[in-house]
Amino acid sequence: MNKEEILKIVNEIFVDVLDNPNVVIDLITTANDVEDWDSLNHIQLVVAIEKRFNVRFKSNEIRNWENVNEMIESILSK
Amino acid sequence: MIHNFYINQSFNFHFDINQDVFDLFVKLSNDCNHMHTRDDYAQQYGFEGKIMHGNILNAFISYFIGECLPVKNVVIQSQSIDFKKPVYMNTKIQLVATVDSIVESVNVVIFKFNFLNNQNVVVAKGKIQIGLL
Numbered sequence: 001m002n003k004e005e006i007l008k009i010v011n012e013i014f015v016d017v018l019d020n021p022n023v024v025i026d027l028i029t030t031a032n033d034v035e036d037w038d039s040l041n042h043i044q045l046v047v048a049i050e051k052r053f054n055v056r057f058k059s060n061e062i063r064n065w066e067n068v069n070e071m072i073e074s075i076l077s078k
Numbered sequence: 079m080i081h082n083f084y085i086n087q088s089f090n091f092h093f094d095i096n097q098d099v100f101d102l103f104v105k106l107s108n109d110c111n112h113m114h115t116r117d118d119y120a121q122q123y124g125f126e127g128k129i130m131h132g133n134i135l136n137a138f139i140s141y142f143i144g145e146c147l148p149v150k151n152v153v154i155q156s157q158s159i160d161f162k163k164p165v166y167m168n169t170k171i172q173l174v175a176t177v178d179s180i181v182e183s184v185n186v187v188i189f190k191f192n193f194l195n196n197q198n199v200v201v202a203k204g205k206i207q208i209g210l211l
Contacts, residue, residue, distance in 0.1 A: 043184045046183060
């Protein structure tokens with residue numbers, strides 16, 4: 001799966017978790033750019049992403065994510 | 079902390095739904111719908127008698143998470159419940175909760191649970207996600 005395909009799936013996860021069909025993310029999107037991407041929803045996003053891609057992140061890995069690109073790089077690295 | 083949990087770890091508790099529980103829940107919720115308070119009314123809709131509030135079961139979930147886990151510094155992050163069968167007064171309810179997944183990166187434990195009645199029939203089932211602080 002390439003980065004674009006993963007981004008598309010991650011976008012679907014954002015739509016579902018944030019319950020907002022209008023959410024559109026790209027690689028440079030950060031939490032500040034998305035309404036409702038708060039700390040609790042961040043946990044729900046991680047839970048959903050781990051389940052969807054069948055991957056396990058480390059807590060320090062998550063803490064270092066600066067934007068969606070780094071999130072996707074983490075998925076790709078598994 | 080999170081290492082107190084493992085996949086398929088099971089928890090099992092019994093609760094009584096009796097007049098005291100019912101009265102306390104009515105006092106808390108102010109839900110006096112006839113479906114919960116009048117046998118004749120509930121029977122019109124095919125039930126054996128007045129049915130207990132489904133959300134009484136959620137109070138038992140609250141007790142389970144707050145009081146019965148091996149760690150106390152937890153919060154419920156999400157919870158869902160499907161009601162499958164009516165529950166009547168003076169029913170012994172069994173809660174069986176099993177650890178379904180652990181997301182170590184965000185200190186999350188997800189349980190699947192069933193509530194069973196005296197006849198071992200599932201009356202409700204669902205999922206709870208807790209965060210360990």
